[in-house]
Amino acid sequence: MARKLPSRDVVIIGLGWTGAILANELTDAGLDVVAIERGPWRDTAESFNVGYAPDELRFAVRLDLFLRPAQETLTFRNNLNQTALPIRQFGSFLPGDGVGGAGVHWNGQNWRYHPTDFRLRSHLIERYGASAIGDLTIQDWGVTYDELEPFFDRFEKIAGISGKAGNLKGAIQPGGNPFEGSRSDDYPLPPMQMTYAPTLFAEAARSVGYHPFPTPSANASGAYTNPLGLTMGPCTFCGFCERFGCANYSKASPQVNVLPVLMRKRNFEARTECEVLKINLDGSGKRATGVTYVDTAGQEWEQPGDLVICCAFSLFNVRMLLLSGIGKPYDPSTNEGVVGRNYSYQTNSSVQMFFDNKTFNPFIASGALGQSADDFNGDNFDHTGLGFIGGAGMNCIPTNGRPILTRPVPPGTPNWGSAWKKATKESYNSAFSITSQGSSYTTRGNYIDLDPTYKDRFGRPLMRMTFDFPENDIRMSAFVNDKLATVAKAMGPRQIVANKTGTPYSVVPYQSTHNVGGAIMGADPKTSVLNKYLQSWDVPNVFVMGASAYPQNAGYNPTGTVGALAYWAAHAIRTQYLKNPGPMVQA
């Protein structure tokens, strides 16, 4: 039997990037906020300090900072003809856990989505006609890049992003990304010092006519104090970035960039190791009354609140809505319903190069230290006659040389024995890969619902993911992979190995943790879960943050846009919703 607690103004589910941002903004507005996080408290000095952070086995292989599938997982199938089975060990994607969430162990690659991404469907129809879309279910977001621009700026300044503007107030800047949307201000920090491989890549990319620029990076290029007064140190290129917490305050995270200020506030409370089971609704089903959660002793608690903000990882936001009965679940056979609709991912490929007589020192690295080129991303190029839409960023960001998992060898090398040993030794320091990170466009058949068979430890149904790469995306990825190979050739390696992506999609090898969609934003409540302010169409005092709001994915890491949307939504709540609680957009 759940025991009832005193009510709070705001209940936040999950204390990662969006939870910390929303909590900080709403406590500033004078509200009482409680954030309920199912994982543990995490702190730089205790959880990942310089003494034991650089431990590949513990953090990259055993995944100490990540969600355990035993705590929550989902079932998976490629299509409706299969029976979904549990993801018993995470592989393809690695959801985070704990205070700070994936904001602790991300790489720090930080992007603004392109202006055309936000009105993708309209834009592509304008340019190529409706037939170009085919049976893809891509949609407009309901919010524009121009509306979000000040909030992109805000997040970048809070996070201390290092980079070089390519488009400053409409004027193209040398050294930046010439394709990006217009920015009101440059990045708060200059680009990072480059290592050898990205320098070679940039020269080669330029030589074949592309426009490389430093990857926008949340690994600070120098000491920095953000607008909240919080200080970052400079990145030291340790090569223990993704999957690891940063030991010296140089990778942007909730811990470094928001929490110390948030935690000092009397009107904020963090409640850790408590798992929210569902959002409670009143009899009408149109108003949330709070949440029910369970603590580690197994006791259930009811935490009432006037405003509930779902700030968990994208997939788990979708599950929360399904389990709470907020919004009509999506049914692919009828194409009706909204929750679970338009789930998508990221379509990646790579080209690996083996060199003679070169020393790349792959262990001198950081998660976002590299060069990128957007020449074949999004709709930056003419797709006429190509047979696909979408694109991919070309990236040379060799993030690490950690030898358990990063040991390139040429194809055909035996997996063991002296020949393996020799090839491993020879290639370790003289090989690297360049990658394409591509858009993931949505289809009717790629969606999320609840599994009919498998349950979590509380007896609630697991989420079920049905997903495969659409043919469109495979064609797009192969196209950009060929462009990558062009750049690779210009670098003069001894051997080039192209790794193209194919179907069926497998959950086994790691690809990306950019799971997006399932609780998408839009202008039409018949095809979206949230309005442009990330407010639920069905239950106006519920907001859902995160990349679950993306109607489809672009060729970028989602976090920069997640941060901007969080600030955008917080601003809307403060300036509109609090003065007049209720639906902010008339359907």
Place this chain on the structure above:
Amino acid sequence: MRRALVSAAFAAIGFAAPANAVDQQAFEQVERGRYLTIMGDCVACHTAPGGKPYAGGLTIATPFGNLLSPNITPDVATGIGAFSDDQFVNAVQNGIGSKGQRLYPALPYPYYHKMPRADLLAIRAYLNTLDPVSNAVEPNQLPFPFNIRMSLLFWNLLNFDRTPLVDDPNQSPQWNRGRYIVEGPGHCGACHTPKTWLGGDNTSQALKGGVLQGWFAPDITGQARKGIGDWSEDELVAYLKTGVIARSSASGPMAEVVVNSTSKLSDADLRAVAIYLKSLTPASAPAPAALAASDPHMVAGKAIYKDSCAACHREDGEGIDNLFPRLRGSSVVQQDDPTTLIRVILEGTRAAATSERPTGAAMPSFAWRFSDDQVADLITYIRNGWGNGASSVSASAVKDIRGADRPNPAKTGQAP
């Protein structure tokens, strides 16, 4: 002595002087009292971990045994609510309790003696506005014979200098104000002045560094290198205001002092303190010659530093402004007594977090990682590298501070 007997006699008869001889509700009185209470940092000792502020019950470890701080909320039964003004002033200024008993100088009454009565009454007025908390505390936890309070008569004769503080007309008003704060309510010497074997201040070494509760509070006189002579006034003010400046980060009890007390004082008062401290230039021994870089301890220490410390404090010891303290030229690093350094490396520390500098960067605990030898060599290197010069540190000193039940790589079989 006679006054004490008289007060005791009155108390015995049950004569209760009115508790509120001064108008306790006067706004300006309470405000002044609040400021002075913060300056005196009463809350730090009179609050137990997990307890209500000012309700007492904190264990104060002295070389003679433990004391518990009393409840100074206005609760009548268990706090000071029934005290008369005279009893309150007598306690804080003279170390005489409400029953006429001598108070242990864990309450630094020799310092508070230098405060005028009006200031103490203002503090009383402020304390009277707090919520009364019922918390009965028996302060005297000392073992025999120290639990006999009469022994303090002898202690006071040796250590209680009742010379009142009179403004020095040859100094600026700011200097005099600074001296008042340091020698009076700020009671800086309670930590920063070394103690005699009786636990009293060794006044000939005033503010030249002292050990208290296992920390070494450094030299804060105006001499260069070990003291704060190299610090500018602005740096000192910023340090007291935030605990975090490029050259130093307050740790341990001083971080608490910053957060509870000095960060809330006015800039003018902090500048006065800075002016006073920098004016103190006692003669001091010349810097010891730095250990040669080729010394085997230095070689080992340098390797450890490069692998473990440089990622924050930088290979050149410069640190990162307002995040990782500069070690080169650091006065904290070059103190004669390395206790604080040893503690910081073994158990870690967290910088003060104030609204101006909220980061609160933390140095991790390394006790699990380094052996006693390694800690000793590392600290020896830091104390003698980059132009620094100070005594080297022995493994046995580290061992004593670490203690037998603390993390140690020797227990994990990983020590070399």
Place this chain on the structure above:
Amino acid sequence: MSHYALTRRYFLGSTTLAFLFGGATGAGAKTITGQQPWMAFAANPPTPELGNGLLFFIPSEFATIDAIVARLIPADDLGPGAKEAGCATFIDRRLAGSFGTFQRFYMQPPFANGTPQQGPQSANIPHVIYRTGLAALDAYSRATYAGKAFTALELAQQDAVLQAMEKGEAKFAGAVSAQQFFAMLLQNTREGFFADPLYGGNRDMIGWKLVGFPGARYDYRDHVSKHNQPYPLPPVSIFGRPDWQMKG
């Protein structure tokens, strides 16, 4: 007079309580408000694997594992191999931890065979995979090589057995397939060869020295711009390197 009363815990910052255990929010919640928690000596270091005793394998199993890893990453003219690095010890330790029982994974029934894209679905935990696999391996060896256990085979014969397992040509009786067992063996051996030495393998940083990985270093600012130049410092592990010990 002792300086050293390290018994007092202290909470920095404001005087109001940082931690509340129990109370209105329940015994199983950790509620944090008012400041970030901090405690002296707070740390969550890795647990090293001690000594030479066996935690999971029985001696005959360990001998077989030792022989296997010696073939997977052999000692040769490039230097010592997995056996010298202690990979068998590493695997023994790994199996004694949460990995051995797949404690972190979702092991709820029903178990069904799926497509390769759906990932591993077996109910067999590594304890079972190793124990059953080793027994089956020896049975296969005896059946194929006139009654000889794996450890008694010639090196070329051992290689042939391992190749047959890797390709799926060796048929093991029971629920654990030879391929499944081989894949786990290979993965764990590589982990043991390249993980921090505190975990029992990569002794003397043999694996790191082979490829030139500098180990648990955290600051490369002095080498970032030195493109195409080898990194000069020796590797360091979490518990240090020989240079941390005073010489002379």
